[in-house]
Amino acid sequence: xxxxxxxxxxxxxxxxxxxxxxxxxxxxxxxxxxxxxxxxxxxxxxxxxxxxxxxxxxxxxxxxxxxxxxxxxxxxxxxxxxxxxxxxxxxxxxxxxxxxxxxxxxxxxxxxxxxxxxxxxxxxxxxxxxxxxxxxxxxxxxxxxxxxxxxxxxxxxxxxxxxxxxxx
Amino acid sequence: xxxxxxxxxxxxxxxxxxxxxxxxxxxxxxxxxxxxxxxxxxxxxxxxxxxxxxxxxxxxxxxxxxxxxxxxxxxxxxxxxxxxxxxxxxxxxxxxxxxxxxx
Numbered sequence: 001x002x003x004x005x006x007x008x009x010x011x012x013x014x015x016x017x018x019x020x021x022x023x024x025x026x027x028x029x030x031x032x033x034x035x036x037x038x039x040x041x042x043x044x045x046x047x048x049x050x051x052x053x054x055x056x057x058x059x060x061x062x063x064x065x066x067x068x069x070x071x072x073x074x075x076x077x078x079x080x081x082x083x084x085x086x087x088x089x090x091x092x093x094x095x096x097x098x099x100x101x102x103x104x105x106x107x108x109x110x111x112x113x114x115x116x117x118x119x120x121x122x123x124x125x126x127x128x129x130x131x132x133x134x135x136x137x138x139x140x141x142x143x144x145x146x147x148x149x150x151x152x153x154x155x156x157x158x159x160x161x162x163x164x165x166x167x168x
Numbered sequence: 169x170x171x172x173x174x175x176x177x178x179x180x181x182x183x184x185x186x187x188x189x190x191x192x193x194x195x196x197x198x199x200x201x202x203x204x205x206x207x208x209x210x211x212x213x214x215x216x217x218x219x220x221x222x223x224x225x226x227x228x229x230x231x232x233x234x235x236x237x238x239x240x241x242x243x244x245x246x247x248x249x250x251x252x253x254x255x256x257x258x259x260x261x262x263x264x265x266x267x268x269x270x271x
Contacts, residue, residue: 034270037232039252106231107271116232119243120254 011162012041014154018167020052022064022095026102027168028053029113036120043157044117045149047127051134054126054142059110063095114144125149174200186259186266190224193263202261205250209261213249215240217262224264230255231269 013035017028028044035042052058066072066085072094074080084090099109108116114124123146131137131148138148149157158165169188171178175196180188185201187193198217202209209217219238223230232255236243250257255267 030270033232036247037253037255105271106229106233106269108233112233116236116243119236120232120247 008162010035010040010164012043012158012160012164014043014045014158014163014165016045016047016165016167017050017053018046018048020049020058020062022062022098024168025050025053025062025110026107026113029110029117030107031166031168032122033113033117033120036117036122042117042120042122043154044122044124045127045154046125047130048133051126051130051136053110054114054124054145055136055140056142057140059142062110063091064098066091066094111142111144114142118144118146125154127151127154184266187263190221190263190265193221197263198261201263205257205261207250207257207261212241213261216246216249216258220258220262221264224259224262229269230259230264230267231271233271 013031015028015032017025019025028050032042032044046054052062064072066080067082069080069085072080072085085094107113118124124144126136126141126145126148128148128150141148169180169182172181173179175194177192177194177197179192179197182188185204187197195214198214199209202213207213216235216238219235219240220230223234228234232243232246235241235246235255235258241249246254246258250261255269259265259267
């Protein structure tokens with residue numbers, strides 16, 4: 001690993017997650033948790049379908065897409081036929097397999113991951129507009145969520161030197 | 169490879185300040201490394217360090233989650249004991265290699 005000695009270290013990351021695919025949600029969670037682990041402040045903002053990750057009813061049921069996902073392969077590396085992905089139960093089976101693989105690497109479930117991030121001082125927010133669109137209330141959200149924000153509120157949090165906004 | 173004197177012993181360290189040989193570690197060395205990080209070690213710190221050293225000896229990658237499941241402290245306490253990058257700081261103070269885990 002090389003670092004430029006003149007670079008000032010990153011102080012804060014603001015991460016936006018707008019999708020509910022297992023892999024998109026995990027990208028955001030890993031980035032946020034990785035930041036707090038390094039002593040970097042982290043704000044995690046969930047919007048549109050990303051809200052599933054912090055909605056109590058949905059957070060344990062996240063899937064990876066087996067249709068329209070070119071990275072999808074059979075165990076062993078052969079291409080995964082799209083028609084196979086359409087069969088009921090296949091997507092759930094594939095998602096369960098992904099989750100068990102992650103568990104082996106000590107990657108926690110979504111709920112535990114959110115708890116790990118807040119334990120390290122990270123903050124988790126929901127987008128007000130998307131909440132209104134999906135008719136969700138604060139009670140639908142997991143208790144690790146710190147609040148519901150407008151875009152303006154979110155930008156107000158993203159100020160300061162050496163801050164980056166990341167969209168996954 | 170650089171060397172540094174900790175607790176009166178000359179100890180080999182790498183460019184990031186981690187001990188090269190975990191066997192050169194002693195509790196007094198830990199106290200001096202911790203002081204560099206601005207941390208004063210308590211008994212609870214040492215229990216966590218012992219857990220980390222055991223884990224490193226077994227060859228399993230160290231994760232924040234495994235420390236939360238150690239039965240010694242929860243993750244929030246871990247962040248409080250070793251503020252600002254707990255896994256790295258605790259590993260350096262425990263005299264083991266820099267952690268290579270992303271979680």
